Amino acid sequence: xxxxxxxxxxDLKGLILxxxxxTASGTYGYNDEYDEFIDVSNLGAIVTKAxxxxxxxxxxxxxxxxxxxxxxxxxxLENVGIEKFLEEKLPVLKSKNIxxxxxxxxxxxxxxxxxxxxxxxxxxxxxELNVSCPxxxxxxxxxxxxxxxxxxxxxxxxxxxQGYIIVKLTxxxxxxxxxxxxxxxxxxxxxxxxxxxxxxxxxxxCINGGIKKSIISxxxxxxxxxxxxxxxxxxxSKTVGIPVIGIGGIETLEDVLEFMAAxxxxxxxxxxNFTHPDTAQRLVLELNExxxxxxxxxxxxxxxxxxx
Amino acid sequence: xEQNLRQNAGRNQEDMLQEETKKIYKxxxxxxxxxxxxxxxxxxxxxxxxxxxxxxxxxxxxxxxTFRRPFSxxxxxxxxxxxxxxxxxxxxxxxxxxxxxxxxxxxxxxGNGFDIKNKKSLLIGAGIGSAPISFLKSKLDEIxxxxxxxxxFLNKNEIPTGMKIDKIYTDDGSYGEMGSVLNYLGVxxxxxNPEIIYVCGPEIVLKTTYEIAxxxxxxxxxxxxxxxACGIGVCRGCVIDIKKDxxxxxASVCKDGPVFWGSEVVWQ
Numbered sequence: 001x002x003x004x005x006x007x008x009x010x011d012l013k014g015l016i017l018x019x020x021x022x023t024a025s026g027t028y029g030y031n032d033e034y035d036e037f038i039d040v041s042n043l044g045a046i047v048t049k050a051x052x053x054x055x056x057x058x059x060x061x062x063x064x065x066x067x068x069x070x071x072x073x074x075x076x077l078e079n080v081g082i083e084k085f086l087e088e089k090l091p092v093l094k095s096k097n098i099x100x101x102x103x104x105x106x107x108x109x110x111x112x113x114x115x116x117x118x119x120x121x122x123x124x125x126x127x128e129l130n131v132s133c134p135x136x137x138x139x140x141x142x143x144x145x146x147x148x149x150x151x152x153x154x155x156x157x158x159x160x161x162q163g164y165i166i167v168k169l170t171x172x173x174x175x176x177x178x179x180x181x182x183x184x185x186x187x188x189x190x191x192x193x194x195x196x197x198x199x200x201x202x203x204x205x206c207i208n209g210g211i212k213k214s215i216i217s218x219x220x221x222x223x224x225x226x227x228x229x230x231x232x233x234x235x236x237s238k239t240v241g242i243p244v245i246g247i248g249g250i251e252t253l254e255d256v257l258e259f260m261a262a263x264x265x266x267x268x269x270x271x272x273n274f275t276h277p278d279t280a281q282r283l284v285l286e287l288n289e290x291x292x293x294x295x296x297x298x299x300x301x302x303x304x305x306x307x308x
Numbered sequence: 309x310e311q312n313l314r315q316n317a318g319r320n321q322e323d324m325l326q327e328e329t330k331k332i333y334k335x336x337x338x339x340x341x342x343x344x345x346x347x348x349x350x351x352x353x354x355x356x357x358x359x360x361x362x363x364x365x366x367x368x369x370x371x372x373x374t375f376r377r378p379f380s381x382x383x384x385x386x387x388x389x390x391x392x393x394x395x396x397x398x399x400x401x402x403x404x405x406x407x408x409x410x411x412x413x414x415x416x417x418x419g420n421g422f423d424i425k426n427k428k429s430l431l432i433g434a435g436i437g438s439a440p441i442s443f444l445k446s447k448l449d450e451i452x453x454x455x456x457x458x459x460x461f462l463n464k465n466e467i468p469t470g471m472k473i474d475k476i477y478t479d480d481g482s483y484g485e486m487g488s489v490l491n492y493l494g495v496x497x498x499x500x501n502p503e504i505i506y507v508c509g510p511e512i513v514l515k516t517t518y519e520i521a522x523x524x525x526x527x528x529x530x531x532x533x534x535x536x537a538c539g540i541g542v543c544r545g546c547v548i549d550i551k552k553d554x555x556x557x558x559a560s561v562c563k564d565g566p567v568f569w570g571s572e573v574v575w576q
Contacts, residue, residue, distance in 0.1 A: 027468045029542040036331045036540070037415070049542075057558060058480075062546030064537045066375045071537060078558060091408060222374050274538040275374055278332060 007291055007298040008284065010044060010266050012243040014189050015126050016163045017044040017099055017266065020299065021256070021284045024247050024270035025050055025103035025128065025168070026075070030089040031096070037277040042284050044266060045099040048089070050130050051112045052104070055081030062216045065201050070222015070249065070271055072199050077105055077133075082118055090122065101166065105130040108137055112153055114163035126164035129157060132172075132195045144170040144195075147182040154186035166245065169193040169236075171225075176232045177239035184240045189237055192245035192268060194229045196221045222271040223249040230262045237263025251279065253286040261306040311402045331418070333358075337410045338388055345465035347394050347436055352414060352503075354387040361421030362444035363508075363531050363567040366391065367539040369413040370402040377403070378536050378562070380508070381417065389414075392439040392468060418455055418539050419566050422506055422529055426453060430502035430526075432517055433473075434457040434489060434509025435466065440531055441508050442471050450545035456500045460489030460509075489513075502526060518570030528570035534561040549574035 008019035025047040031040050040046065058078025064195050065072050080089070082104075093100045102124050106112035112129065119127050131144035131153060143153045154167055169176055169185040171194035180191045196219025203214040229248020237244045246264030250256060251272045272279040287299070296302045352366075360381045366389060367376035377399035383390035393400050406412065408535060422444050429448055433441035438459045446454045458475040461467050462485030467476060476484035477492060485492065496552035497520075507517040508531035521528045534546035541563025550559040550572045559565065 027538075027542065033540050033542045038330065058544060058547070062535075063547070064535060064543065066373065066535075066537075069374075071374050073537070073543070073545065075544050078547070271374060274543060275369065276413070277328075277377065277538075277540065 007296075008044075008288055010299060011077065012164075012190055012245075012265055019044040019284050019287070020260075020266035021280050022047060022101070022245065022266055022268045023273060023280050024071075025130065026270035027273045030085070030093065031098060031100070032092055033133055033271075034277060038281040041097040042281050044284070045101055045126075046083075047101045047103050047128055047268060048093075049079050050077050050103045050155045051079055051082050051085050051115070052077060053082055053106065053114055055079065055084065060067075062214065063218075064181055065203075065216045067199075067201060067220065067222070067224065069224030070220060071274075072201055072216055072218045072220050072284075073196070074216055074218030077130075080158070082115060085098070086118070099125075101126040101128050101164075103128045103130055103168070105133050107133055108135065109153060109156055113156050113160055116157040120161045120163065124163060126166065127161065128166040128168050129154065130168055130195070132168070132170040142170060142172075144179060145173050147178055150179055151182045151186045154183050154188050158187035159248070164189045166190045166192050168195055168247075169232075170195045171228055171232055172198050175235075177235040180236040180240045180244075180245075184242050188242060190243040190265075191234045191240060192243060192247055193236055193298060196249050197225055197228060205234040221249070223247045223251055226258075227253065233264050234262040235258055251275075253283060253290060256283055256287060257290075257306060260303050263307065265303070328430070332415050333413070334411050335389075335414050337406050337408055337412060340404075340406055340408065341389070342470040343392065343470065347392050347466070347468055349382070349390060349392055349468070349470075350403060350406065351383070351388050351390040352412065354388050354389060354414070358384065358387045358389065359419065360384045360389065360417040362424070362447045363421030363440050363529075364417035364419050365440075365535070365539075365566060366414050366416030367418060368399075368403060369415075373399055373402070375399075375535070375537050376415065376539055378418070378539055380443070380531065380566070382439040382443050383446075384443070389416075389441055391521065392436055394436050415539065419562055420564070422567050423529070424448065424451070424453070425504050426451075427503035429453055429455040430496060430500055430505045431455055431457040432489060432493070432505060432507040432509070432513070433457070434507075434513040435461060437507075437509030437531070437533075438471060438473070439508075440470070441506060442473070444506055445472070454495040456496070456502070458492070458496055460513075490516050490520070493517060494524075497521070497524050499527065503530070507531070507570075514570070514573075515575045518573070518575070521570065529567050530570050530573065532561045532566045532568060532573075534566075536562045538562070 010020040134140035169278030199220030226249030243265040246259035247268040326381040338353040379391035514530040
């Protein structure tokens with residue numbers, strides 16, 4: 001079932017999408033898993049699971065847990081690695097009428113540069129940098145928490161890759177807008193925000209008088225992070241001139257409108273894909289209907305009105 | 309406005325269902341009842357015929373919760389899918405509260421079911437793990453594969469009414485023979501001479517069954533359970549270690565499983 005309309009067309013200044021509803025990295029695999037539930041070509045774009053230079057097995061122990069308003073994950077970027085991605089997953093993505101953005105993750109500047117080079121060679125149209133990875137060379141501090149390392153990372157990537165670069169920012173910083181500015185200066189085409197918040201859950205059970213604890217620390221996502229995300233998007237969009245893609249707890253059309261009012265040009269759906277695999281498709285339809293019903297000319301006009 | 313949006317959302321989903329059969333259903337609760345001191349049976353009418361293999365599961369959306377809850381299929385009559393569940397927390401508490409006629413949102417059937425072999429089969433279930441094994445038994449009976457279904461419960465009140473079990477064991481001896489079904493596995497194997505064993509229950513039951521079966525050189529299929537987020541192999545949240553081509557790799561319980569060969573699992 002295709003949405004035959006272009007009123008949702010979204011111009012991200014260098015990347016034109018059929019609509020502003022994307023799916024967030026790590027929640028949509030490499031797309032084919034969702035064929036059984038929806039027509040993936042209805043979506044604005046899908047962002048692939050983070051791809052690293054070498055395959056990664058990910059973390060051991062408990063990887064996911066549900067929280068009151070979302071979930072915590074500690075997957076550890078399990079992925080097939082870029083070689084296998086190019087060989088097995090890319091042809092499938094290319095054979096479909098799907099706009100996809102490749103999310104890449106490195107453990108050193110060098111790895112990001114290599115990944116960017118490979119993306120350029122394979123004519124990947126758009127990439128998203130996961131900058132929440134620890135930089136092994138500087139004591140495992142994440143690239144995305146330091147303005148200078150982020151600048152260096154984005155700038156070095158830019159030199160190897162002329163396509164569209166989205167920088168996905170972590171909220172685990174004091175002033176996210178400063179990092180957004182740094183990414184913009186270094187040549188980013190867009191900012192996506194937010195990645196997961198750092199969180200921990202300790203489940204306690206008492207067995208025969210002894211306390212048993214099950215602890216999981218990782219990235220907190222889902223509906224509970226939405227206010228943090230909306231705030232971040234608002235501050236970023238006031239600071240930078242490049243498009244901003246809002247991510248964080250989006251489940252309903254109201255959420256999408258809220259992010260757009262805060263300055264988002266497009267949005268990504270993450271955790272909600274797990275709860276309802278058709279969330280992103282439903283939002284495309286609802287947004288389309290909302291614009292038509294309220295007699296807006298198109299999405300751009302709606303966004304303008306939302307920001308007045 | 310909000311109400312309009314919701315109505316529209318509903319309509320869109322219905323349109324989608326009419327156009328193509330995707331593994332997502334708005335389904336009606338057609339039966340819900342307590343079947344033992346701690347377990348319930350719920351039957352969900354999908355409105356269309358759905359093919360389900362024994363060992364496959366459905367995922368139920370529980371209002372207000374992020375994770376759907378997965379349940380092995382216990383019965384399937386022309387798209388009326390039945391599952392057994394125990395009240396364990398918020399999810400099952402929600403499902404327990406459902407009434408006849410309530411519409412719920414399910415995805416499925418998901419995962420790989422048992423790989424049915426035309427071999428004399430010993431079926432082992434423990435507790436609520438008896439559900440997919442009972443469904444498997446009905447499939448084997450249909451095809452005409454000789455089988456024996458042995459099941460262990462805590463006590464007689466835990467045995468689901470209506471489940472057709474050949475041999476019952478209870479920990480307290482209140483029904484059938486006393487003790488864990490695992491204590492009798494060797495005897496069962498010697499008496500019945502199975503060529504294959506299928507098992508579902510707590511992980512320790514799976515592991516022990518596999519280990520005992522291995523001594524008798526009988527192949528075993530085990531149905532695993534894990535907390536799942538997506539249920540479709542995307543999030544990589546429910547992976548276990550399995551052996552493949554001499555290497556240890558990750559397999560997702562939801563998509564690569566939930567049924568595995570006992571010999572490929574790296575037992576913890």
